Amino acid sequence: MYLRSLQLTNYRNFRRLALTLEDGPTIIQGENAQGKSNLLEAIELLATTKSVRAGTDRELIHWAVLDGESGNGLGRAEPFARVSAVVTHERGELHADIFLRVIDSADDASGPSVSKTFRLNGLPRRALEFIGEVNVVSFSPEDVPLVAGPPVGRRRYLDITNAQMSARYLRALQRYSKVLVQRNHLLRQLRELGRADPSLGVWDQELATNGAFLLQERARSVEALSQFADRWFRELSGWGQRLEIRYRPGLTDDGADVLRDIPPETDAALGRIHSAFLAALGRAGARERSAGMSLVGPHRDDLGFIVDGIDLNMFGSRGQQRLAALALKLAEVELLHTRVGSRPILLLDDVLSELDARKQEAVLRVAAGVGQTILTVASLDLIDRNRLPGAAVFRLAAGALAREETEVTGYR
Numbered sequence: 001m002y003l004r005s006l007q008l009t010n011y012r013n014f015r016r017l018a019l020t021l022e023d024g025p026t027i028i029q030g031e032n033a034q035g036k037s038n039l040l041e042a043i044e045l046l047a048t049t050k051s052v053r054a055g056t057d058r059e060l061i062h063w064a065v066l067d068g069e070s071g072n073g074l075g076r077a078e079p080f081a082r083v084s085a086v087v088t089h090e091r092g093e094l095h096a097d098i099f100l101r102v103i104d105s106a107d108d109a110s111g112p113s114v115s116k117t118f119r120l121n122g123l124p125r126r127a128l129e130f131i132g133e134v135n136v137v138s139f140s141p142e143d144v145p146l147v148a149g150p151p152v153g154r155r156r157y158l159d160i161t162n163a164q165m166s167a168r169y170l171r172a173l174q175r176y177s178k179v180l181v182q183r184n185h186l187l188r189q190l191r192e193l194g195r196a197d198p199s200l201g202v203w204d205q206e207l208a209t210n211g212a213f214l215l216q217e218r219a220r221s222v223e224a225l226s227q228f229a230d231r232w233f234r235e236l237s238g239w240g241q242r243l244e245i246r247y248r249p250g251l252t253d254d255g256a257d258v259l260r261d262i263p264p265e266t267d268a269a270l271g272r273i274h275s276a277f278l279a280a281l282g283r284a285g286a287r288e289r290s291a292g293m294s295l296v297g298p299h300r301d302d303l304g305f306i307v308d309g310i311d312l313n314m315f316g317s318r319g320q321q322r323l324a325a326l327a328l329k330l331a332e333v334e335l336l337h338t339r340v341g342s343r344p345i346l347l348l349d350d351v352l353s354e355l356d357a358r359k360q361e362a363v364l365r366v367a368a369g370v371g372q373t374i375l376t377v378a379s380l381d382l383i384d385r386n387r388l389p390g391a392a393v394f395r396l397a398a399g400a401l402a403r404e405e406t407e408v409t410g411y412r
Contacts, residue, residue: 250300
């Protein structure tokens with residue numbers, strides 16, 4: 001799988017851009033604040049439909065200055081933005097389009113809202129049908145919180161990874177989220193009334209049915225990621241230390257792995273996980289009614305990154321945490337390749353500047369291997385070009401791209 005062409009219209013700092021790429025490594029060089037991260041964000045949007053950097057979709061639409069050179073900050077959002085791509089894979093060429101349109105909402109003090117629609121090969125698709133058609137793995141220095149940050153980031157990572165591999169996972173996640181909202185609403189009502197309600201059992205069943213599948217798939221993925229990441233961690237560090245990624249399902253207060261003895265790869269295990277979930281809900285019933293919220297389930301999951309018995313989240317150095325996050329992302333490339341059947345597009349955003357020579361060499365070896373890697377750098381001096389033979393090089397400035405010796409259509 002590789003991105004053959006990309007077109008952006010009114011996206012972030014790009015008014016218009018058209019880019020043609022080849023399978024293999026591509027280097028995008030540009031100084032800070034020129035749009036390198038925005039460009040990679042647009043590509044990742046084709047895989048996930050959402051930006052991890054934007055608070056709202058409004059931020060993705062180009063902001064036009066109204067009064068030219070005065071610089072007083074007055075302006076307005078363009079009426080729409082578009083991300084279009086042609087992706088080549090084993091099934092042929094896929095045309096993917098994302099449209100963002102500003103909806104007039106003069107009465108909304110928070111500003112205009114944005115609608116987002118999707119098309120595959122010219123046909124309208126729901127986000128549920130769009131996700132997974134393009135597979136992308138992205139890494140930047142901002143991903144260190146995957147190891148060092150709060151659990152919500154790690155849960156989101158598990159969801160993005162699994163959703164790219166399984167439409168069923170995404171459906172179960174959406175249903176679980178809706179049931180969770182309804183169940184929490186009922187628990188708040190019961191707290192105010194000070195009594196139990198038999199109808200809570202109906203929501204328990206729904207929560208456990210969908211949650212059990214999420215737990216099963218997360219456990220499967222983490223087991224594979226741990227094996228791949230351990231090898232990458234040792235190769236990148238050269239220290240001989242072992243990295244273990246532990247899945248900590250949110251079915252008990254202490255996060256103990258209650259699924260340890262349940263083989264998650266079998267269909268028969270799903271019933272046992274469902275039973276374990278219902279049992280956990282039963283144990284937490286009184287506390288949940290008192291708190292007015294659901295206290296057990298996948299929405300309380302977490303991951304542990306353990307190096308030779310040391311929990312990196314609590315005791316790891318910044319260097320160890322960054323290395324573990326990079327190993328996790330390289331492991332994700334292998335996992336998606338194994339499960340989906342084709343190597344995902346790898347996006348590396350300014351990662352070389354914080355790595356020593358040994359780690360840079362390992363990253364460039366991945367970039368030079370089979371598949372498409374798009375690598376951004378502030379300076380070409382960071383790259384040993386001999387390790388990326390034949391790599392296309394583009395220079396980015398003020399929202400315009402130019403290829404070395406070949407002009408690429410792109411203008412502001």
